[in-house]
Amino acid sequence: MKQSDVFRENAENCLQLAERADGQPTFKRYVRMAKAWMALAEEQDWLDGEVPPLTIKTA
Template sequence: MKQSDVFRDNADNCLQLAERAEGQPAHKRYLRMADAWTALANEQDWLDGEIPPVKVRVLRTQDA
């Protein structure tokens, strides 16, 4: 199993915990944790070369 898949499993677990959370603070905390795990998974995919880096637009100036 890839590391990014482990991170996504952790995100899914956090979402399940958020559904069962008693109270708004705990619910929000688990949602933030799920977002963080998902971001880590995406970053790991990038590090592993599975997704391309973000394209950067280069602005070109014209000579007057």
Template sequence: MKQSEIFRDNADNCLQLAERAEAQPAHNRFLRMANAWTALADEQDWLDGEVPPVPTRRPQKQDA
């Protein structure tokens, strides 16, 4: 299993915990943790060369 997949599994677990949280502070904390794990997974995909670092843009024509 790829490292980024493990990170995404952790994010999914945090989302499940957020759904079951009884208090709003705990719910918010689990959502922040899920976002952090997702960001780590995206970064790992970039480090592994699976995605480009930034979206490529095509030059735009300027009307004269």
């Protein structure tokens, strides 16, 4: 399994925990964690060469 897939699984686990959170602060914390795991997954895909680097176009 690719490292980025592991990161995406972690993000999904965080979202599942967010659904069961007791309060708003806990919910928000799990959502932030899920976003962080997804960012890591996207970066890992880039590092692995699966996603081309972002190209900035100038006018």
